[in-house]
Amino acid sequence: MSVSAVQPELRVEAIGKTFESAAGPVQAIERIDFDVRPGEFISVLGPSGCGKTTLLRMIGGLERPSTGDVAIGGRSIWTSGSNEAVRSLAFAFQDSRLFPWFSIEENIALPLRLRGEPKEKRLARARELCALVGLQGFEKARPRQLSGGMRQRVSLARALAIDPRLLLLDEPFGALDAMTRDQMNLELQRICKTTGATVLLITHSISEAVFLGDRVIVLSPRPSRVHSVHEVTLPRPRTIAMQETTEFQQLVRAVRTDIAGYPA
Amino acid sequence: MNRNLETILRIGLPLITLALFFGLWSYYVRDATISPFILPAPEKIGRSFLVQIADPGVWRHVRVTLTEALGGFFSALVAGVTLGALMAKLPPVEWAFKPFIIALQLIPKVALAPLFILWFGFGLESKIVISGVLAFFPIFANTLVAIKSTDAGDREVFASMRATPLQSFALLELPTALPMILTGAEVAIVLAIIGAIVGEFIGGNSGLGYLAVLRLQELQVDALFGVILILALIGLLLYGSVAVLRRLLVPWHQSAATRL
Secondary structure, eight states, X not given: OOTTOSOOSEEEEEEEXXXXXXXXXXXXXXXXXXXXXXXXXXXXXOOTTSXXXXXXXXXXXXXXXXXXXXXXXXXXXXXXXXXXXXXXXXXXXXXXXXXXXXXXXXXXHHHHHHTXXXXXXXXHHXXXXXXXXXXXXXXXXXXXXXXXXXXXXXXXXXXXXXXXXXXXXXXXXXXXXXXXXHHHHHHHHHHHHHHOOEEEEEOSOHHXXXXXXXXXXXXXXXXXEEEEEEEOXXXXXXXXXXXXXHHHHHHHHHHHHHHHTSOO | OHHHHHHHHHHHHXXXXXXXXXXXXXXXXXXXXXXXXXXXXXXXXXXXXXXXHTOHHHHHHHHHHHHHHHHHHHHHHHHHHHHHHXXXXXXHHHHHHHHHHHHHHHSOGGGGHHHHHHHHOSSHHHHHHHHHHHHHXXXXXXXXXXXXXXXXXXXXXXXXXXXXXXXHIIIIIHHHHHHHHHHHHHHHHHHXXXXXXXXXXXXXXXXXXXXXXXXXXXXXXXXXXXXHHHHHHXXXXXXXXXHHHHHHHOTTSHHHXXXX
């Protein structure tokens, strides 16, 4: 009985979502189940409009599911409404969403400010995170002085401020150019290793999903279900050169075949 | 080289326009085809202006008008931001009151001035009320719209960080709205001065509006022009202060970098 001793860090259980619209109810997500182990990196892929963002919002406590529940570290978010569970996760979005009236360190420290941390403590943490994401020297800068890639680093640092158990990333690098994106993926891998956080990444890019993930979950079109799950056995740390290996390319092909099975 | 020339022209050309304007004016009234009771020569107006600003009696009127305009402006600022924010955050409050605020806005409010004199007397109070009523709307409307149009994605970030409604208001909505509130304040300060002067026109015995009417009755037209000049300078000073304040308070905003 000791085999299943490891409690899942995140459990998504029979979650479904139906929206009410003027034309009647629209089922966005039929039913999705999966477990995530502590420290695991999960990539979620799916055809556009399959409800990936809705899934992330439900996991993150921002949108109530029509059916099912989500538990983080064994604490349910929706049925028992555990405040502790939602406080242990953090989001980063496609747009960096920094606030121009705050400096970089104030932006990073914002989640701590909202939790009432004293100023000295939260700014010290912000400076630490600035160094972690490679932005030493930019603590006092304003968001508009930074490039798109740098702003996304700040956004990531802000998400890490509360030391989350679970990091929810909604296409965080989707708006960046391909070169910056490769760079950011390497950075993300390094940061995740340092912090040990469990990560759920939503993306449109198959190679990004395979490159970063321990597992890739492929969703079906609306109303979505889990179509398939691919284990990525490539060793870590992964390098850009690894993308040229046969193993990597076979994985990408397998995932692509899954997705291509559906009409666009 | 080119930039230097541009700088010289930018400063020089308006000065030339001004000199030309006063030169033509001075030449035009010299022939005595125009009575000095209608249009005095600019140099006479200048002299009268200097005489008046040296007169402590005039400064008393300046202080009165300033007190009224600033009193009205700050009342409007507090009321406009409070009501605007309240209505933006509590839709039932907006539904209950906004139609009437809009309706009141459609009344030419200057026409209400005699009523306010009747209700609040001939002293400072009635002028502060008139000034405040005129200045209220641009601040109120800008606050309401700005807070309501806070970006949905920004709200989502605050929601994802579990911010309380009060925290979202103080750290997101108010800073988002500040540039527009201050733009409203720039319009409001000018209206506040108009309100104070209109109030002085119709009742009371102090303030620059009263002084202007007095000079007219005494047929001291050059002195009347002098009063107008003082009023223009007060307007410039107050408007300039609000504009500078906007730059200092919202340095992050695009509008802080654009010149008027």
